[in-house]
Each structure stands twice: as structure tokens, then as C-alpha cells.
Amino acid sequence: xxxxxxxxxxxxxxxxxxxxxxxxxxxxxxxxxxxxxxxxxxxxxxxxxxxxxxxxxxxxxxxxxxxxxxxxxxxxxxxxxxxxxxxxxxxxxxxxxxxxxxxxxxxxxxxxxxxxxxxxxxxxxxxxxxxxxxxxxxxxxxxxxxxxxxxxxxxxxxxxxxxxxxxxxxxxxxxxxxxxxxxxxxxxxxxxxxxxxxxxxxxxxxxxxxxxx
Amino acid sequence: xxxxxxxxxxxxxxxxxxxxxxxxxxxxxxxxxxxxxxxxxxxxxxxxxxxxxxxxxxxxxxxxxxxxxxxxxxxxxxxxxxxxxxxxxxxxxxxxxxxxxxxxxxxxxxxxxxxxxxxxxxxxxxxxxxxxxxxxxxxxxxxxxxxxxxxxxxxxxxxxxxxxxxxxxxxxxxxxxxxxxxxxxxxxxxxxxxxxxxxxxxxxxxxxxxxxx
Amino acid sequence: xxxxxxxxxxxxxxxxxxxxxxxxxxxxxxxxxxxxxxxxxxxxxxxxxxxxxxxxxxxxxxxxxxxxxxxxxxxxxxxxxxxxxxxxxxxxxxxxxxxxxxxxxxxxxxxxxxxxxxxxxxxxxxxxxxxxxxxxxxxxxxxxxxxxxxxxxxxxxxxxxxxxxxxxxxxxxxxxxxxxxxxxxxxxxxxxxxxxxxxxxxxxxxxxxxxxxxxxxxxxxxxx
Amino acid sequence: xxxxxxxxxxxxxxxxxxxxxxxxxxxxxxxxxxxxxxxxxxxxxxxxxxxxxxxxxxxxxxxxxxxxxxxxxxxxxxxxxxxxxxxxxxxxxxxxxxxxxxxxxxxxxxxxxxxxxxxxxxxxxxxxxxxxxxxxxxxxxxxxxxxxxxxxxxxxxxxxxxxxxxxxxxxxxxxxxxxxxxxxxxxxxxxxxxxxxxxxxxxxxxxxxxxxxxxxxxxxxxxx
Numbered sequence: 086x087x088x089x090x091x092x093x094x095x096x097x098x099x100x101x102x103x104x105x106x107x108x109x110x111x112x113x114x115x116x117x118x119x120x121x122x123x124x125x126x127x128x129x130x131x132x133x134x135x136x137x138x139x140x141x142x143x144x145x146x147x148x149x150x151x152x153x154x155x156x157x158x159x160x161x162x163x164x165x166x167x168x169x170x171x172x173x174x175x176x177x178x179x180x181x182x183x184x185x186x187x188x189x190x191x192x193x194x195x196x197x198x199x200x201x202x203x204x205x206x207x208x209x210x211x212x213x214x215x216x217x218x219x220x221x222x223x224x225x226x227x228x229x230x231x232x233x234x235x236x237x238x239x240x241x242x243x244x245x246x247x248x249x250x251x252x253x254x255x256x257x258x259x260x261x262x263x264x265x266x267x268x269x270x271x272x273x274x275x276x277x278x279x280x281x282x283x284x285x286x287x288x289x290x291x292x293x294x295x296x297x298x
Numbered sequence: 299x300x301x302x303x304x305x306x307x308x309x310x311x312x313x314x315x316x317x318x319x320x321x322x323x324x325x326x327x328x329x330x331x332x333x334x335x336x337x338x339x340x341x342x343x344x345x346x347x348x349x350x351x352x353x354x355x356x357x358x359x360x361x362x363x364x365x366x367x368x369x370x371x372x373x374x375x376x377x378x379x380x381x382x383x384x385x386x387x388x389x390x391x392x393x394x395x396x397x398x399x400x401x402x403x404x405x406x407x408x409x410x411x412x413x414x415x416x417x418x419x420x421x422x423x424x425x426x427x428x429x430x431x432x433x434x435x436x437x438x439x440x441x442x443x444x445x446x447x448x449x450x451x452x453x454x455x456x457x458x459x460x461x462x463x464x465x466x467x468x469x470x471x472x473x474x475x476x477x478x479x480x481x482x483x484x485x486x487x488x489x490x491x492x493x494x495x496x497x498x499x500x501x502x503x504x505x506x507x508x509x510x511x
Numbered sequence: 512x513x514x515x516x517x518x519x520x521x522x523x524x525x526x527x528x529x530x531x532x533x534x535x536x537x538x539x540x541x542x543x544x545x546x547x548x549x550x551x552x553x554x555x556x557x558x559x560x561x562x563x564x565x566x567x568x569x570x571x572x573x574x575x576x577x578x579x580x581x582x583x584x585x586x587x588x589x590x591x592x593x594x595x596x597x598x599x600x601x602x603x604x605x606x607x608x609x610x611x612x613x614x615x616x617x618x619x620x621x622x623x624x625x626x627x628x629x630x631x632x633x634x635x636x637x638x639x640x641x642x643x644x645x646x647x648x649x650x651x652x653x654x655x656x657x658x659x660x661x662x663x664x665x666x667x668x669x670x671x672x673x674x675x676x677x678x679x680x681x682x683x684x685x686x687x688x689x690x691x692x693x694x695x696x697x698x699x700x701x702x703x704x705x706x707x708x709x710x711x712x713x714x715x716x717x718x719x720x721x722x723x724x725x726x727x728x729x730x731x732x733x734x735x
Numbered sequence: 736x737x738x739x740x741x742x743x744x745x746x747x748x749x750x751x752x753x754x755x756x757x758x759x760x761x762x763x764x765x766x767x768x769x770x771x772x773x774x775x776x777x778x779x780x781x782x783x784x785x786x787x788x789x790x791x792x793x794x795x796x797x798x799x800x801x802x803x804x805x806x807x808x809x810x811x812x813x814x815x816x817x818x819x820x821x822x823x824x825x826x827x828x829x830x831x832x833x834x835x836x837x838x839x840x841x842x843x844x845x846x847x848x849x850x851x852x853x854x855x856x857x858x859x860x861x862x863x864x865x866x867x868x869x870x871x872x873x874x875x876x877x878x879x880x881x882x883x884x885x886x887x888x889x890x891x892x893x894x895x896x897x898x899x900x901x902x903x904x905x906x907x908x909x910x911x912x913x914x915x916x917x918x919x920x921x922x923x924x925x926x927x928x929x930x931x932x933x934x935x936x937x938x939x940x941x942x943x944x945x946x947x948x949x950x951x952x953x954x955x956x957x958x959x
Contacts, residue, residue: 106512108718125803130718134834135760136904138716151763152891152903158761158790158814163906165706166672167901170714171910171938172760172786173842176835179625180855181690183718199858210822210831211813218835218855221621252858319736321942343942348536350678351940352723363541365667365679371537371566371590374680377931379896381937382679384686384714385536385562386618389611393631393847394914395940412634423598423607425563426587431611431631435847466635615848624839625875628849644849646879651849655870670828678935712904732950 086280091261094278097122099188099229099259103129110134110179110219112189115229119188122273132184134215136175139167156215171222179215180222187223189216190230191255193245196292197212198255198267200228201247213250220251232260232289241265241272242292265266265294299493304474305444307491310335312401312442312472316342323392323432327400328368328442332401345397347428349388352380369428381502392428393435400436402429403443404471406458409505411468411480413441414460426463433464445473445502454478454485454503475499484508515673515723522548524568524722525661530558532617532659532688537562537590538569540681542665542673542677544726546570550577558582560617562589562610575603584651584657586610609637612654614687620656621690627654655687662692665726666715669699670706673720674713682714689719696722736894739947745920746772749885754782756841756883756912761786761814764791764851766889766922768924768950770794774801774888782806784841784883786834786908788815799827808881810834819894833861838911838948845914846878851878886916889950890939894930897944898937906938913943920946 087093095152096115100122103109107129111117120131120140131140133155139159140155141162155161163169170178178184193201203213220226233240240256263286264276274294277286287294299307309328313335316322320342324330333344333353344353346368353368354375370372376382383391391397406414413433416426433439446453471478472490475488476499487507490499500507522545525531531549535541550573559580565571572591574580580682582604587595597603608616609631619627628651632638642653664685667678674695677685689695699718746769749755755773759765773781774797781928783804796815806828812818821827833839833855843851852875856862865876867955888909891902899921901909913919921944 134903135763135905138718139710150903152905154763154904156759156760158763163710163903166670166674166717167710168674168708168716168900169710169906170713170716171901172834172838172907173911174716174836175907177618177622177690178716179717180835180853181621182623183690188604210819212809212831213833213861214811215834217833217859217861221855221857222835249859251855276906323677332844335940339623346680348539348669350934351942352934363679365681367537367539367680369536371539376679376934379637379898379941381898381936382677382682382934383937383940384677385610385614386687387940389614389684390846390914391840391942393611393629394845395847396914407781425585425587425607426637427587428610430609430635430637433904434631435611439591462635484734615846619851622839623854625852625854625870625873627843627851630847630849644851644877649849653852653868676935682935698841711900711906 093279095229095259095261098264099227100124102227102257103127103186105129107185108132108183110184110187110223114188114190116188119229122153132178133161134175134179134272136172136218137163137169139164174248176215176218179218182224184223186187186225186227187219188227188229189219191228191240193242193247194228194255194258195241195242195245197270198243198253200250200255201245202250204248206248216250220254226255227257227259228255229259232262239291241292243292262289304491308442308472308474311477312440313337315440315470316340316399318342320398321345321396323397323400323436327403329401329403335365345390345391346374347388347432349374349385350380350382352377376507389428392431395435395437397436399438399440400432401442402432404441404453404458406453406455407441407468407471408455408458409485412458413463413464413468414458415463417461419461429463439468440470440472441468442472445475452502452504454505456505468482475502480508486510514673514720515671515725518544518548518575518724521722521724524553524694525549525554527554528556530560530663532692533559533561533571534664534683534685534688535562535571536680536683538565538571540665540677540683541565541571542663543570545663545696545698550574553577554579556563556581559649560584560657563587564594566590567592571687584608587611609663612694614684615639616654616657617691620658621687624656625634626656628652629654659692660689661694661696664689664695664697665709666697666699668701668703668708669697669716669723670703670708672705673717673723674708675715675720676708676712677714686715689715689721698724698726700726738897738944739895739926739949741884742768742772742948743947743949743954745769746776746916749773750779751778753884754784756886756916757783757785757795758888758907758909758912759786759795760904760907762789762795764907764909765789765795766887767794769920769922770946774803777801780801780805784808784881785804787811788818789808790814791816799925807939808832808837810837838908839856840878840881842913843912844882845911848880850880852876853878883916885905885918885920886912888913888919888921890921890923892932893921893947894927894932894941896929897941897947898932899939899944900932900936901938910939913939919944920948922948922950925949
């Protein structure tokens with residue numbers, strides 16, 4: 086598989102993690118693409134933390150509504166059965182455990198499930214936005230990201246060295262190389278992307294990967 | 299004045315404490331009557347802690363709406379410009395200092411402004427309802443009550459001996475005998491009801507009453 | 512997929528010993544028909560969380576009369592004398608809570624907060640046994656979250672996805688309780704199709720609501 | 736009595752050195768016309784509380800560009816590079832706060848709470864300098880109320896008594912901020928007579944709102 090096919094595999098693989106009726110928050114970037122890759126028959130409810138439930142596809146050109154944007158500030162739509170609320174309610178939903186899963190990107194993840202995704206000191210400090218609440222509050226935290234940096238630097242580490250978004254909250258890491266579950270015993274490589282070997286995935290991963298029992 | 303005229307004086311006197319636009323919560327009983335005794339030209343906004351702003355007069359017979367009741371559970375109306383909200387918002391309004399004045403009855407009030415209004419141990423324990431929040435949250439707490447009990451027992455005391463509703467929150471006490479302000483120096487008898495003397499009011503009041511400076 | 516079920520199927524999910532929250536304020540906005548089924552089924556040993564225990568004779572009051580409740584958390588019980596009688600006789604454990612505190616405790620549970628600091632109750636018996644914190648020179652009580660196994664609610668309108676709309680003063684505790692229970696059941700006057708309620712009109716997002724029960728029209732009644 | 740006034744009269748109430756809250760989320764639901772008047776008037780030394788500082792070019796971003804702000808409390812500044820530049824250069828004090836924490840801090844101020852306990856930020860630099868409490872075995876941060884001198888809001892509809900209705904995702908921080916400032920000014924698309932908004936439709940009670948400014952229709956613009 087080429088790079089594009091691998092990224093496509095990643096997105097489809099994340100989309101298999103849901104059952105119908107799940108309330109899901111998708112982060113910006115790779116996670117956003119998951120909405121279009123759901124298996125036949127699976128319907129999930131997407132939350133947008135800026136204030137509504139039932140995120141639909143981007144509007145057609147000419148139908149943009151300036152009051153209906155997603156958490157990335159892009160024009161969006163609200164599906165039938167969706168509803169709007171204020172930020173206090175939105176984060177009550179998030180922090181209160183009413184979101185079944187959040188899918189977000191990461192700068193680093195480590196074998197304890199620690200996540201760094203919001204700043205690189207002295208270089209990039211955009212702020213955490215809603216990420217810290219999402220990662221603490223969602224019942225399941227799925228990191229969807231490229232396995233390594235563009236320069237080949239490791240992102241799945243023994244210990245994150247960037248400032249954390251949250252401690253010990255990540256449940257699953259899905260990359261273009263495979264699917265890794267964070268367990269109390271360490272990282273378990275549940276699934277390897279087509280065409281790759283265990284050794285190839287391990288070579289791009291700092292902590293020891295375990296095979297499922 | 300007979301008893302009825304004195305109670306009428308009490309209600310009218312409380313009604314003089316407001317300016318137009320004030321947000322006021324009126325308790326059950328004597329305080330409720332204040333709404334009908336406002337001076338010409340004064341318009342206040344009444345809050346009902348069960349969930350709306352803009353309490354109007356009781357509905358005419360046949361026009362009762364089971365969804366529109368006041369905090370005493372009686373049929374009520376909502377004036378134009380009124381609005382409904384949930385209990386969390388209602389008590390955010392109350393506790394957050396957005397109510398200019400609350401008028402409520404009392405079992406006992408003392409010279410420190412302590413208030414007992416919600417229970418007589420072993421005898422009457424209805425619960426505090428919203429009273430504790432109202433008394434703590436309203437900018438001004440006005441007690442409107444008969445000066446003494448039906449048996450002539452004192453209600454304005456040096457120290458309340460019934461369980462408190464709140465400590466040191468009462469600002470003004472209006473009875474059929476007069477108007478008493480709670481100050482850091484003690485109780486100041488600001489006004490005496492028509493036909494009474496200072497000594498007559500003092501005789502029905504345990505702590506020393508001061509005259510305004 | 513619809514969330515509409517029959518009242519018997521809904522109430523069958525309540526087991527003896529559970530903690531239930533009930534919306535309403537002295538009957539207004541209380542889920543009378545759901546409550547009739549609860550005491551009709553003689554569910555026992557419930558912990559009841561509600562603003563009050565109704566007016567003697569109405570549906571909520573009958574939970575007390577039929578001795579379904581062994582523990583009560585409420586703000587006011589003066590409109591149902593039987594509650595006071597059972598409390599005085601030591602038959603019912605009653606915890607009276609200021610109304611603004613109760614609603615914030617329920618909200619805290621629904622919102623994932625570990626607690627809230629309120630000035631209400633300072634200097635009264637409400638503060639007994641509670642942690643006090645001083646913030647900028649003012650004393651506050653730390654009040655902890657309260658949640659339930661089941662919430663029984665009343666709404667005016669719902670779509671089949673569970674989005675709820677309340678009417679007038681019947682809103683009260685209903686929206687907050689919708690967020691703070693494992694299972695949420697609402698009786699509804701008008702159930703409409705998904706898409707028939709404008710997103711801005713919804714007061715309780717459908718994701719909070721598990722089951723809807725169609726409220727049956729009745730003759731004049733005082734049963735909440 | 737109407738609360739409608741002109742934009743200049745409204746913004747004249749903001750003085751140098753004040754703390755202001757601004758509703759909106761990356762421009763959506765932000766009070767663009769009020770903000771234009773703020774930076775047009777060159778108000779200085781403001782403490783700004785907002786979800787973000789807009790997208791470089793929009794009205795909120797210009798408060799930063801025009802150096803009206805000396806201190807910022809926000810959740811995300813990535814969409815306005817000038818904010819990051821001023822922060823790195825030591826020209827702007829920035830306090831970054833998790834979004835769910837910020838909105839609860841503002842709500843706490845409006846609701847008279849002394850603070851709230853949140854699990855968000857535990858184990859991160861957000862916890863630095865804050866009190867931690869353990870409730871039932873879980874660690875929480877004590878987060879304190881945040882209020883402002885002035886709140887600048889955007890609403891879709893209002894009656895002359897100040898009751899506000901928001902539209903779609905433009906609601907966001909606006910209703911919470913309405914409760915937590917000494918002076919509340921809202922720009923509104925449609926101002927109607929008292930009685931023209933149903934009591935159940937109101938999202939922010941009029942008692943919170945001091946002044947309404949009629950939003951002027953414009954050509955296509957990206958200014959919030």
C-alpha cells in the first residue's frame with residue numbers, strides 16, 4: 086500500500102470502533118474524515134463542542150450558514166434530530182461522561198496512555214481548547230495519527246516529554262501502521278496494517294509492543 | 299387602626315422599598331400581597347423560584363394553566379416580557395446576586411440579622427425549599443411578618459433559638475408595628491406604624507431598639 | 512429507531528432498592544403517569560430524589576403513602592403530611608437540602624464535576640458534617656454530586672430521538688435530572704417525528720433520554 | 736422602557752483597564768460590531784476573557800492587533816498569530832484555560848458559587864498553583880469564579896426588555912457570560928416588542944441584559 090492507501094486504512098479502521106447510537110466527538114484533521122468512513126448501517130451521533138449535536142456533512146456551496154460552524158470554525162450542517170446548546174451544556178455533556186468516544190490527533194502518546202497534543206514549548210502554543218475536557222470526559226479516547234513525525238521521529242513513546250493534555254486517558258491508538266491498545270500491562274498491538282510485519286511496527290515505536298493474548 | 303388596617307399598612311410599607319426595574323422574589327403569605335400594593339408608577343419584576351420571571355396576577359377562573367404555577371403551587375400567570383427557565387438557572391439567578399430583594403416571613407429574627415423561618419424541631423419540619431438560597435443570594439432581605447406570635451410571644455429576639463435559615467443576612471424587618479433596620483450597631487426603628495409609640499414597639503421586641511441618628 | 516415504549520415496559524426497569532430522581536415542583540411538571548405505575552407495581556426500598564413529595568393525593572405523594580420509599584432527599588415536604596409523619600415515626604429517612612444546592616448537586620453529577628462550593632447553608636444545620644472552604648475571605652460549603660439509577664421526567668414535546676421541550680414552569684428540575692441518571696424515562700404529551708423540532712427549540716438533548724412514554728389524555732385530574 | 740441604545744453610547748461605558756468578556760467561538764456568535772467600536776475607540780489595557788482571539792482579520796482579532804488588550808484569558812489562540820507573537824514577545828500576558836473549565840468558571844461567577852471541582856487538567860501544567868481535592872478517591876482541581884466588568888454578546892433576537900434568543904452554534908459562551916458581568920451589552924439582529932417572544936423561547940432572561948444595540952446589516956464580511 087502507498088501512503089494514501091495506508092491513511093485510508095487508518096480512517097476506516099477507526100470508523101469500525103463504533104456501534105450505532107454512539108455519541109462521538111471527532112477532532113480536526115484525520116479524525117474528521119472518520120465520519121465519511123463508517124461501515125454500512127452504523128449511525129453515530131457527532132457532537133461539536135462549540136455547541137450542537139448531530140453534525141452533518143459540509144454544506145453545498147451557496148448554502149453556508151454563518152451560525153452553523155464546527156469546532157474548527159468551518160461551515161457545517163445540523164442533521165434532523167440534532168440540537169443546539171450553550172458551551173456550559175456542551176462541556177457538561179463532555180465532562181459528564183455522555184460522549185462515548187473522542188477521536189483526536191496527538192503529538193505524543195506513551196505506554197501509560199498519557200497524551201501530549203496541545204503545545205510545543207517555545208514553538209507552538211495554540212492552547213488546549215476543548216481537548217483536555219474531551220480526553221478526561223469521553224468514555225473512550227482514541228488517538229488517530231500518523232505513526233511517526235514527518236522526519237521519522239517517534240511519537241509513541243515510553244514517556245511523553247511534551248506538556249500533557251491529560252494523564253492516563255488514552256485507550257486506543259490507531260495509526261497507518263496498526264491498532265494499539267493501551268492496557269495496564271503496556272501497549273498491545275491488536276492489529277497490523279496490511280503488508281506490514283510486527284517488527285516493522287515495533288521499529289517505529291519506542292516502548293515494547295505486546296501481542297494480544 | 300384595627301388589625302386589618304395595620305396589616306394593610308405593613309404590606310404597603312414593604313411595597314415602598316422598591317424602585318422600578320427591581321427583580322424581587324416574594325415569599326408565600328403576607329409577602330405575596332406586596333405585588334398588589336406597589337406605589338403608582340413603580341413596576342418591579344417578580345421572580346418565581348420554580349422557574350420563571352415576570353409573575354403576573356392570579357388567572358381568572360377557567361383560565362388556569364397547570365404548567366403555570368407559582369412557588370406555592372398556586373395557579374399564576376406570566377406577564378409579557380417574562381421568561382421561563384430550569385431550576386439550575388433559577389437558583390443561579392438567586393444565588394448569583396441577580397435578585398434585588400427577597401421578601402419573606404419569619405418565625406424569629408434577631409438583632410444580628412439572623413433568620414429562623416424553616417423549622418420548629420419536633421413540631422414542624424417542612425423543609426427550607428428555596429429560602430436558604432434566597433436569603434443568602436438576594437441583595438436585600440426584607441422580613442415581612444406579624445411583630446409577635448398569635449400568643450403574644452416575641453419573634454424579634456436578641457438571639458434566635460430556632461434553627462437558622464441563614465446567619466446575618468436580614469436587612470430590614472417590616473411588621474404591623476413598624477420598620478426596623480438591621481445595622482452593625484443593632485436594630486434601628488426607622489418608622490413607627492400610625493398610632494403607636496416607640497415604647498409600645500419596644501415592649502414587643504426583645505433587643506434594644508435604637509432611633510435613627 | 513424510536514425510543515417510545517409502553518409505560519409498563521418503562522417502569523419494569525426500576526428495581527427495588529434503586530435510587531430514582533423525579534422531576535416536578537409540587538406536582539407541576541411531575542411525571543404523574545410514570546409514578547402511578549411505580550406505586551402500582553409496589554416497587555420498594557427506593558431512594559427518592561425530588562424537590563418535594565407532592566401534594567397528598569397526587570401521584571408522587573402516593574409513592575410515600577404506598578411505602579415505596581425508604582430514603583428521601585428533598586427540599587420541602589410540607590405539602591404532603593404523610594412524609595412528615597413517616598419521618599417523625601422513624602419509618603422514612605429524610606435528608607432536607609436547600610433547593611439551589613440540590614439542583615447544583617444534581618447538575619454537578621451530570622456535568623462530571625467533583626462538587627461545587629455554595630454560600631447557602633453556612634451558619635445553619637445544613638453545614639453539619641460538610642467540608643468548608645474559604646475563598647477570598649468568604650466561607651463556602653463543599654457540596655457533592657448526587658446521581659441516580661433512574662430519572663423519571665415530564666416533557667411537553669419530544670421527537671422520537673428523545674429531544675425534549677418543556678412548557679412554562681413545568682421545566683423546573685427535569686432538564687438537570689435528565690443529565691444525572693443511568694436511565695432516563697420521560698412521559699411526553701406530544702411525540703413527533705425526528706426533524707420536527709427545530710434544533711434551537713430543544714431544551715434537553717436526545718442523547719440524555721433513553722425512553723419516551725406517550726402521556727395518555729385524561730379527564731380533569733389532579734394527579735400531576 | 737427600552738434597553739436599546741446606539742453602539743457608541745454602549746461602548747463608551749468601557750473604560751481603560753476594565754475586564755471584558757466577549758461571546759463567540761472563532762468568530763461565530765461574536766459581537767463584531769461592538770468590537771469594532773472598542774478598537775476604533777482605542778480602549779487600552781483591557782483584560783479580555785474569551786474562548787479565542789478570533790481569526791486574524793476579524794473584529795475580535797483586531798482588539799489584539801490594535802493593542803487594546805494587556806491580559807488575555809482564553810482557551811485557544813491558534814487562529815490569530817498576532818496573539819501568539821505578542822505573547823512570545825512578552826507584550827501580552829496570556830492565561831490558557833481548558834474550555835470546559837473556563838465556561839464553568841464564568842458560570843460559577845454568575846451563579847454565586849465559590850468555585851467548582853473539575854477533573855480536567857489533573858496531571859498537566861493546568862494544575863500548577865491550584866488546590867487539589869480528593870473526592871471518593873478521584874482527584875479534582877478547585878477552579879475559581881471568573882467575572883468581568885462588561886460582557887459583550889451577540890444574539891439573533893431580543894425584545895426591548897432584553898430577553899435574548901440565540902441561533903444555532905452562535906449561542907456558545909454568550910448565555911453564560913450574560914450572567915457574569917456588571918454590565919451586559921448585546922448586539923442583536925432582530926429587536927422586537929416586549930411580548931413578541933414566547934417565555935419558553937427565551938435563552939437569556941432580560942434581567943441579565945443592560946443594553947441592546949441593533950446590529951446593522953452589511954455586505955458580505957468576515958468580521959464576526
